[in-house]
Amino acid sequence: MKKESNKYVKGLTQEKYKYGFTTDVNTEVIERGLNEDVIRLISKKKQEPEWLLDFRLRAYRYWQTMDMPTWAHLSIPEIDYQAISYYADPTKRKDGPKNLDEVDPELLKTFNKLGIPLEEQMALSGMAVDAVMDSVSVKTTFKETLMEKGIIFCSMSEAIREHGDLVKMYLGSVVGYRDNFFAALNSAVFSDGSFVYIPKGVRCPMELSTYFRINAANTGQFERTLIIADDDSYVSYLEGCTAPMRDENQLHAAIVEIVVMNRAEVKYSTVQNWYPGDAEGKGGVYNFVTKRGICKGVESKLSWTQVETGSAITWKYPSCILSGDNSTAEFYSVAVTNNFQQADTGTKMIHIGKNTRSTIVSKGISAGRSQNSYRGLVRVSEKADNARNYSQCDSLLLGSQCGAHTFPYMDIHNETAVVEHEATTSKISEDQLFYCNQRGISTEDAVGLIVNGYAKEVINKLPMEFAVEAQKLLSVSLEGSVG
Amino acid sequence: MLEIKDLHATINGKEILKGINLTVKSGEVHAIMGPNGSGKSTLSNVLVGHPAYEVTKGTVTFDGKDLLSLSAADRSHEGLFLSFQYPVEIPGVSMVNFMRTAVNEQRKYRGLPALTASEFLKLMRKKREIVELDSKLANRSVNEGFSGGEKKRNEIFQMAMLEPKLSILDETDSGLDIDALRIVAEGVNKLKTPETSCIVITHYQRLLDYIKPDVVHVLYKGRIVKTAGPELALELEAKGYDWIKKELGE
Numbered sequence: 001m002k003k004e005s006n007k008y009v010k011g012l013t014q015e016k017y018k019y020g021f022t023t024d025v026n027t028e029v030i031e032r033g034l035n036e037d038v039i040r041l042i043s044k045k046k047q048e049p050e051w052l053l054d055f056r057l058r059a060y061r062y063w064q065t066m067d068m069p070t071w072a073h074l075s076i077p078e079i080d081y082q083a084i085s086y087y088a089d090p091t092k093r094k095d096g097p098k099n100l101d102e103v104d105p106e107l108l109k110t111f112n113k114l115g116i117p118l119e120e121q122m123a124l125s126g127m128a129v130d131a132v133m134d135s136v137s138v139k140t141t142f143k144e145t146l147m148e149k150g151i152i153f154c155s156m157s158e159a160i161r162e163h164g165d166l167v168k169m170y171l172g173s174v175v176g177y178r179d180n181f182f183a184a185l186n187s188a189v190f191s192d193g194s195f196v197y198i199p200k201g202v203r204c205p206m207e208l209s210t211y212f213r214i215n216a217a218n219t220g221q222f223e224r225t226l227i228i229a230d231d232d233s234y235v236s237y238l239e240g241c242t243a244p245m246r247d248e249n250q251l252h253a254a255i256v257e258i259v260v261m262n263r264a265e266v267k268y269s270t271v272q273n274w275y276p277g278d279a280e281g282k283g284g285v286y287n288f289v290t291k292r293g294i295c296k297g298v299e300s301k302l303s304w305t306q307v308e309t310g311s312a313i314t315w316k317y318p319s320c321i322l323s324g325d326n327s328t329a330e331f332y333s334v335a336v337t338n339n340f341q342q343a344d345t346g347t348k349m350i351h352i353g354k355n356t357r358s359t360i361v362s363k364g365i366s367a368g369r370s371q372n373s374y375r376g377l378v379r380v381s382e383k384a385d386n387a388r389n390y391s392q393c394d395s396l397l398l399g400s401q402c403g404a405h406t407f408p409y410m411d412i413h414n415e416t417a418v419v420e421h422e423a424t425t426s427k428i429s430e431d432q433l434f435y436c437n438q439r440g441i442s443t444e445d446a447v448g449l450i451v452n453g454y455a456k457e458v459i460n461k462l463p464m465e466f467a468v469e470a471q472k473l474l475s476v477s478l479e480g481s482v483g
Numbered sequence: 484m485l486e487i488k489d490l491h492a493t494i495n496g497k498e499i500l501k502g503i504n505l506t507v508k509s510g511e512v513h514a515i516m517g518p519n520g521s522g523k524s525t526l527s528n529v530l531v532g533h534p535a536y537e538v539t540k541g542t543v544t545f546d547g548k549d550l551l552s553l554s555a556a557d558r559s560h561e562g563l564f565l566s567f568q569y570p571v572e573i574p575g576v577s578m579v580n581f582m583r584t585a586v587n588e589q590r591k592y593r594g595l596p597a598l599t600a601s602e603f604l605k606l607m608r609k610k611r612e613i614v615e616l617d618s619k620l621a622n623r624s625v626n627e628g629f630s631g632g633e634k635k636r637n638e639i640f641q642m643a644m645l646e647p648k649l650s651i652l653d654e655t656d657s658g659l660d661i662d663a664l665r666i667v668a669e670g671v672n673k674l675k676t677p678e679t680s681c682i683v684i685t686h687y688q689r690l691l692d693y694i695k696p697d698v699v700h701v702l703y704k705g706r707i708v709k710t711a712g713p714e715l716a717l718e719l720e721a722k723g724y725d726w727i728k729k730e731l732g733e
């Protein structure tokens with residue numbers, strides 16, 4: 001019986017990543033390697049102004065003085081930064097000059113296959129999408145509809161061209177290029193991502209989303225996203241990502257910056273499903289991401305929700321700086337690791353303003369031989385009177401060869417602060433699974449039920465369409481994890 | 484309904500069942516008694532396909548099918564139910580969600596369409612009354628924070644929902660006070676039809692006062708050593724097992 005179930009397990013883990021296909025398009029890839037000429041070339045291709053090239057070069061020079069961080073609970077193989085190509089453009093068509101509005105049907109087909117139709121009449125109602133493949137934004141839907149309300153939603157390249165002043169004012173204002181090794185690298189070579197500006201008093205009428213896809217081989221994706229919510233505005237933003245199954249590892253180092261002004265609210269949700277590598281740990285995306293938002297204005301609110309199921313290695317800490325008085329921040333996370341995946345993820349809540357409140361709910365699920373760590377910092381500065389934080393970190397283990405770790409840091413400089421931390425570790429037992437089996441529920445379904453029950457609190461924070469997807473994804477990611 | 488022939492089973496290499504023969508017909512209630520460690524729980528676990536046990540010899544036919552070749556979930560779909568001696572808690576999974584999955588998986592197996600949410604809730608309300616299960620419990624996570632009595636009532640509630648052909652009650656009376664015992668036993672009796680059968684594993688006569696067995700077996704050292712009518716249970720209650728051991732020449 002044991003043997004049979006192993007065969008079943010193998011079959012499942014091999015077929016489970018359904019986004020692993022590649023798209024055959026003519027992609028313009030620049031030569032591998034990184035130096036100042038490459039940065040100049042990227043900047044030129046994107047027709048960037050001088051100040052931005054300058055920004056990139058400063059970041060690059062700083063990056064050269066840095067070493068890869070080693071403090072995370074991860075074992076990261078040596079990365080040869082000269083073996084990667086830093087720019088791949090799949091929209092360059094062979095047949096002559098292209099019309100700007102005309103998208104290669106192959107690319108449209110790819111996004112259709114991923115469940116992200118880019119024709120507006122076919123799109124999910126109430127959701128505008130910016131579709132990014134490799135280094136370039138393929139198409140942004142509902143741009144004009146949103147513009148009528150003054151909302152800017154476009155690719156970063158377009159924002160640099162059309163809304164240069166806004167970009168210049170905020171780019172690097174939340175995550176400076178000196179922030180960390182990968183932030184410096186991203187600042188030097190970043191390509192497309194999304195730009196969002198919600199004007200004063202506007203409630204964005206639809207969900208905005210960016211879908212990131214890595215396609216080309218031996219390239220890295222270095223997207224950059226900037227969201228600005230002006231006074232009294234609201235936006236809910238979603239991010240999804242997938243990549244083909246390849247034997248080599250692929251590097252993804254992104255930066256997301258969010259600025260929330262007076263009484264504005266931003267909800268940022270991620271369903272991260274980069275290729276995690278195969279059951280033997282071969283291949284998969286290295287996901288080194290810096291995400292940070294600042295609650296700049298009074299009574300502003302920022303909420304991060306993430307469902308992390310993909311990537312071979314995840315290094316990611318979506319954080320909030322609560323500088324406006326009475327501002328609120330939330331971090332809700334489910335991180336799943338299976339097979340040989342490694343994740344070191346969590347958040348930082350930096351309380352600066354008075355009466356600021358933050359909530360952290362982290363649910364780690366480890367299976368196979370994976371390692372899953374929560375790492376979080378709560379800092380309350382001297383002036384942050386009456387700051388409140390509540391943290392809850394739960395770990396769920398499936399099987400006995402995986403690891404779950406919790407690294408909570410607290411740095412409190414104000415006596416009026418109230419900081420609470422709770423942590424639990426639990427395990428799905430054979431007895432629970434058998435109990436379900438006896439009631440006619442298969443082991444796979446039972447794991448799905450238990451895991452979704454465990455992650456409910458976080459899943460419920462996602463917008464409806466994503467919540468359903470995320471539930472399925474959780475079950476699929478863990479298929480075959482209990483043999 | 485159920486025919487067990489020369490069943491041998493081991494756990495961690497140790498043989499617990501050493502040649503069980505048992506036939507249960509439709510509509511019958513069989514009681515299995517015996518001293519601790521004689522293999523009663525092993526027998527029920529082996530029948531429902533617990534992965535920790537290995538069948539080394541023998542056959543089990545259930546409703547004409549080779550039971551041992553089916554997965555644990557399919558044995559349930561075929562109409563086999565075990566009321567656990569120690570029901571486990573499953574935090575985070577609501578009873579409603581759990582039962583809905585179970586009922587619909589069974590329906591899928593039998594080629595029936597899934598119940599809609601309202602059909603399901605109606606069914607759940609109806610069945611809850613059979614064991615007087617509080618509606619609050621139905622909204623909680625599976626068995627989480629249930630008292631011993633509530634857990635057992637919940638087992639019979641699930642039995643009512645799944646309408647099995649053969650139910651095995653593994654020491655369902657343990658840990659129950661008299662009132663809970665009566666409710667649970669009455670629940671089982673209400674669910675009985677001429678087409679369904681029951682195997683009751685117990686140490687005590689008191690459960691059999693409520694659920695009347697047609698046949699009583701004594702399981703000892705992995706074998707059924709004595710089979711008789713309901714009077715056997717009364718005799719065991721009065722005299723214990725020593726006389727049986729003596730009969731066996733021990």
